[in-house]
Amino acid sequence: MGSIKHYRAFQIDPDGRVFGCINLVCDDDEQAKRxxxxxxxxxxxxxxxxxxxxxxxxxxQPVACQ
Known part of the structure; x- marks a missing residue:
């Protein structure tokens, strides 16, 4: 059995500043990405x-209207 890993998902505002953080516990990088x-x-x-x-x-990206 693999070990669980701790990740942080940082929320970035339009100016590029971090304004929040969400902790994730996942089995691997792929699960964390999903x-x-x-x-x-x-x-x-x-x-x-x-x-x-x-x-x-x-x-x-916004969907362009035709």
């Missing part, structure tokens, strides 16, 4: 484990 991706609502997310940046999730 969970962090669901947090992107109206802010960017940076996923970290200790001092290692795992992934960045930007806001979805």
């Amino acid at each position: 969970e962090a991706a669901t947090l992107v609502l109206n802010q960017r997310i940076e996923l970290w484990r200790l001092d290692r940046l795992i992934a960045q999730f930007d806001l979805p």
Whole structure:
């Protein structure tokens, strides 16, 4: 059985400043990425484990109307 790992999903405002942090406990980096991706609502997310940046999730681009 693998060990669980602790991650932090930092919420980033439009000016690039951290304004919140969500702690995640996951089995591995892939599970942490999936969970962090669901947090992107109206802010960017940076996923970290200790001092290692795992992934960045930007806001979805607006859909162009035709």
